[in-house]
Amino acid sequence: MPDQADDRFAELRAPAHWQAVDFFSDLHLQASDLATFAGWRRYLLRPPETRASALFILGDLFEVWVGDDALLPHPDDDEHPERHFQRECMRLLQEHAHHTPTYFMAGNRDFLLGPAALKAAGMVGLPDPTVLVLHEQRWLLSHGDALCVDDLDYQTFRAEVRSPAWQQAFLHRPLADREALARELRARSEARKSEQGQDPTLWADVDAATARQWLQQADATTLIHGHTHRPATHVLGERQSALLQRVVLSDWDLAARPPRADLLRLSDQGLNRLDLATM
Incomplete structure (x- = not known):
């Protein structure tokens, strides 16, 4: 169910001058994947005539985020290249946000990205889910992990790590300890994927x-x-003669063969999927 305690959906009404907006998710940016980073950077630096009116990032922009204090200088920074990488990502996002409103919704990998990081990137945070009102229609936006209700182990884990008590205790630990724990959790996740x-x-x-x-x-x-990393459109039935559907965003992996880097662009012509890997 929605994260809001009162069970209502947040709502964002687009300004009248917005013509088109872009959506992407699951880039899993990390210093070890420079191909995906380069493709993302090219997107952010596209010429004005190709840009949308706004960008919505629907979670898992980063492979992992262990706290906004990673953006601050630390004596051991040279031993942690990921910190320099994340700071460069924030610089690029801030530059992009100067000309294009940029919205961020947390995913299961970067749910600890907080107010300080949002400010550094020039992004506006969105609760999950949020309704976007654009072109006289209502569009429901979500990262999607809360909807995978059959994955009981994950939902139990999600409830734990989204709790204020867990986050306060985790963020109180030294940054290097959090980074080490994140690497351990990623290794477990990869092992689970290998099993499945x-x-x-x-x-x-x-x-x-x-x-x-x-x-x-x-x-x-x-x-x-x-x-879910399963880009497609799924029909969910009808309500009052209106077709219900969910449209799934692609993950990004420009080192894969073939490379993946899709985004959705919503305009007055509807939703269109753009393959940035071929553009």
Whole structure:
């Protein structure tokens, strides 16, 4: 269900001058994947005539985020190249946000990205889920992990790490300890994927009934989300003769063969999927 305690959806009404907006998620930016970073950087630095009116990042922009204090200088920075990498990402985001409003919704990898990092990047934080009102329609936005209700182990873990008590205790630990723990958790995650198989279709997917419930609650017909790494459009039935659907964002991996770097662009012509790997 929505993260808000009162069970209502946040709402963002687009300014009248917005013509098109872009959505992407699951870039999993990290210093060891410079190909994906380079593709993302090219997108941010595109010429004005190709830019959207706004950008929505729907989670997992970073492979891991252990606290906003990683953006501050530390005596051991030279031993941790990931910190320099994250600071460069924030610089690029801030430069982009100067001309294009940029919104960020936390994912399962970067849910600790907080107010200080948002300010450093010039981004506006969004709760999960959020309704975007644009072109006289309501579009429901989510990272998507809260909708994978059949993955009981993950939902238990998610509830734990999203609790204020857990986050306060975690962020109180030294930065280097948090980074080491994050590496350990990533190694466990990769081991679990190896056991299940690397094919995303073998992983838990969004629950259709829950997605329909969210759409009804939001008075929307289209849900846009990431997380599952299964880019597609899924029909969820009808409500009052209106087609219900969820549109899934791609993950990004420009080192893969073939490379992956899709985004969705929403304009008055509807949703279109753009393959940045070929542009």
